Amino acid sequence: MSKFLNIFAPSLGGAALVAGLAYGVSTRDYRAAEADLAMAQSDRALAQVEAATARIAELEAAATAATDAQGAAEAELASLRDQMAARDSAPRAMSVSTQGASAPGPFGLGRDALPEEVAAWNIDVLPDGTGLPVGSGDVWTGDEVFAEHCASCHGDFAEGRGNWPKLAGGQGTLDHKDPLKTVGSYWPYLSTTFDYVRRSMPFGNAQSLSDDDVYAIVAYILYSNDLVDDDFVLSNETFLDVEMPNAEGFIIDDRDTAEAHFWTEPCMENCKDAVEITMRAAVLDVTPEEEGAEEATMDSGTEAATEAPAEEASASEPAPAGDAAPAIDMALASEGEDVFKKCKSCHQVGDGAKNRTGPVLNGVVGAVIGHVDGFKYSNDMAALGEEGKVWTEEELSKFLEKPKGYLSKTKMSFAGLRKEDDRKAVIEYLKTFN
Amino acid sequence: MSDGFEGNTTSRRGFLKGVAGGAGAAALGAGAARAEGPDPLIMEVQEWASGLGDGVDETPYGLPIRFESDVVRRNVPWLTADPISSINFTPIHALDGTITPQGCAFERHHSGAIELAKADYRLMINGLVDRPLVFTYADLERFPRENHVYFCECAANTGMEWAGAQLNGAQFTHGMIHNMEYSGIPLRTLLEEAGLDAAGDLAGKWVYVEGADASSNGRSIPMEKALDDVLVAFKANGEALRKEHGYPVRLVVPGWEGNMWIKWLRRIEVMDQPVESREETSKYTDTLADGTSRKWTWVMDAKSVVTSPSPQSPITHGKGPLVITGLAWSGRGRITRVDVSKDGGKTWETARLGRTQGDTKALTRFYLDTEWNGEEWLLQSRAMDETGYVQPTKHMLRDVRGENSIYHNNCIQTWWIKDTGEAENVEVS
Secondary structure (H helix, E strand, O other): OHHHHHHHHHHHOOHHHHHHHHHHHHHHHHHHHHHHHHHHHHHOOHHHHHHHHHHHHHHHHHHHHHHHHHHHHHHOHHHHHHHHHHHHHOHHHHHHHHOOOOOOOOOOOOEEOOHHHHHHHOOOOOOOOOOOOOOEEEHHHHHHHHHHHOHHHHOOOOOOOOOOOOOOOOOOOOOOOOOOOOOOOOOOOHHHHHHHHHHHOOOOOOOOOOHHHHHHHHHHHHHHOOOOOOOOEEEOOOHHHOOOOOOOOEEEOOHHHHOHHHEOOOOOOOOOOOOOEEEEHHHHOOOOOOHHHHHHHHOOOHHHHHHHHHHHHHHOOOOOOOOOOOOOOHHHHHHHHHHHHHOOOOOOOOOOOOOOOOOOOOOOOOOEOOOOOOOOOOHHHHHHHHOOOEOOHHHHHHHHHOHHHHOOOOOOOOOOOOOHHHHHHHHHHHHOOO | OHHHHHOOOOOHHHHHHHHHHOHHHHHOOOOOOOOOOOOHHHHOOOHHHOOOOOOOOOOOOOOOOHHHOOOOOEEOHHHOOEOOEEEEEOOHHHOOOOOOOHHHOOOEEOOOOOOOOHHHOEEEEEEOOOOOEEEEHHHHOOOOOEEEEEEEEOOOOOHHHOOOOOOOOHHHHHOOEEEEEEEEEEHHHHHHHHOOHHHOOOOOOEEEEEEOOOOOOEEEEEHHHHOOOOEEEEEEOOEEOOHHHOOOOEEEOOOEOHHHOOOOEEEEEEEOOOOOOHHHOOOOOEEOOOOOEEEOOOEOOOEEEEEEOEOOEOOOOOOEEEEEEEEEEOOOOOEEEEEEEOEOOOOOEEOEEOOOOOOOOOOEEEEEEEEEOOOOEEEEEEEEEOOOEEOOOHHHHHHHHOOOOOOOOOOOOEEEEOOOOOEEEEEEO
16 A cells, blocks of 8 residues: 555655545555455355454554555645655565455565465475475485486586586595585585585586485485485485585685775776786687677678578588488588487487487487387386387477477477477487488 | 778677788778778768668668677577576677667576567565456556666676686677666555555565576575566566567666576565575575675676777777777765776776766766877776776775686786777786
């Protein structure tokens, strides 16, 4: 209610109108509460009836207050402006008139969040253990779950692969050059690991793990950091027993004091005796080339327009007739390589490719479904293969459009490639590995 | 004359090409150039002056003309394991003014840029509030909204330069920043709609904000900031947010590190303690030389950079009048002054601000209208903000913080302008 005063007052310019509007809002709230009461009487618990009755009483009081305000406004415009100014400086005080266990807010917008909705989204786990689900997992289970869901990026021993994060090691390196920051060496709270794994991992398949699997993975990460023994079982009950080595390693931002000398009067002349170049970026040479720049430089008005179609024609030139291998559209395959970035966190392809979260994709186009040795397909996917079903381009496209629509129990958690062009491109790319 | 035309392109390759084929351009020197003969671009009727251009429906939503195709975001592939969880850089070397067009404003994703339709959008407010609420997108459009211009800078901007000069271009050293006009609702309005009486004394209370993407990136913001100037925004530069910037709704946390500007904002929780999420413990903390680390280093210190001339935007017009330009900003308020040095910090002169004074927590453009006569420069800029903070040198920062920091590198940048007009990222004594 008070918000309306604040917003409309300048344009309406009349205190009476303002107060009248406020009264209208209160009346609307009153009707809404009455409707709530009717519903509560028919199918809700007595407690809710009482709450709604209480709300009506409050809203009646609010309506009376608004009527009073109208009178006051008609009498004294300036005094109302003073009230508004006072409300701005102490906004909490003015919301009292509409407060209540479930009374609408100043605008009456939105709807109540259901407890089960809050529970579905609020999965925070706090340093003191608040929010931990009941459950447990041991190191050895964690080893298996980690190998299946995490090791493709983080390494079998949480040591990390390539540029992916290292989760273990590094203790004692924080004061060295290039410290190794891992769960063991750096993270101050174990809750952070649990919270993050549960909400954000595995990469590309977030929130797919059971709570027990999350406990097991966290137990395994602790074990990989030599923080627990191999018989350790992590659970909501043992959680706070784990001591994190760097728990005391943080201070709150102290720039205002530690860097107080940066607030200064700057030097304008004779600030240094000599200046020498001590390091050059060109020597290091790690700056990416600018492909876009080349195109722009090459653009010389009309020339580019005539060149482009020629390139297109050569790219889509058909393969000689009678060739055994189907022609591959390399331009399309190249687009597909881009699309395949979405697949790379789980699938490898090419020389030396290995099964990861998903199977190797070499030769997948035209192969019998579930053909890769050593990869554990879902039962349903394996069954399709046993029927002799083949990944034709059409079948692959259907699967990739919506994997779980094609086969509801597929292990592939990927949402799918909605665009037909993307599917065509990625299949063309995969064909280059046949 | 075609040399002169090409000389206007602002790329290293364009520059190198110009040097190889057009040394004469530099030799023209100061003063008005004299035509060697009538210019065919003037003398002959050109195709565009005779024929017809595109009709009005050619591009229902327009992109820059193809001659500007080098003004694009760029990625540094070796920085991250995968482009889905990565960052790219705004081409600040090629822009002017202060507003960053959305289409070339840097992106940072943790689980990729998701497609979230307005119809599927829900925003929840829960925790220590009187009424846990769920809003639809349409609900949000019914709250009073405001417009503000703010910069958004990734805390890691210039992070690759801590140990030494590394990347050769303002885009790469300083391009994790953009500056847009946001239309949105004060977070305060939404918190009051849910009611904060349940939170009791607001001192020491927190607001945890979280996104709808798979990373569900979440950060804890102190209540004081949440009630101050934080916006729940759904438009930028007048149009809907781009997918890569959090369509349909993102958080705007003025002056504070970009990681807190939650994209695809889905939940706001009022709490009595910070969550200590991954992004506020293992990342976005600053390790000092002795191994202890600063946390909650939210505000972005005052900073500036010369965007032209710079390695990707060399001097190609020869001797004579030169506009040095750059950007300055501070998370603590307005930029009040920018100084420029051509001799690596021995002497400084005060630059002209694009406007009398900068907007608070927004990019400020500066210019130094000067002459270049082929001499070598060690070109620097130094920002000051309304709190009296002066942008420090890298040495001053290292003296306090050591070299193991990743984030919050706001040091003075040096470009070595060579006698050819070419520029290189260097570090100086």
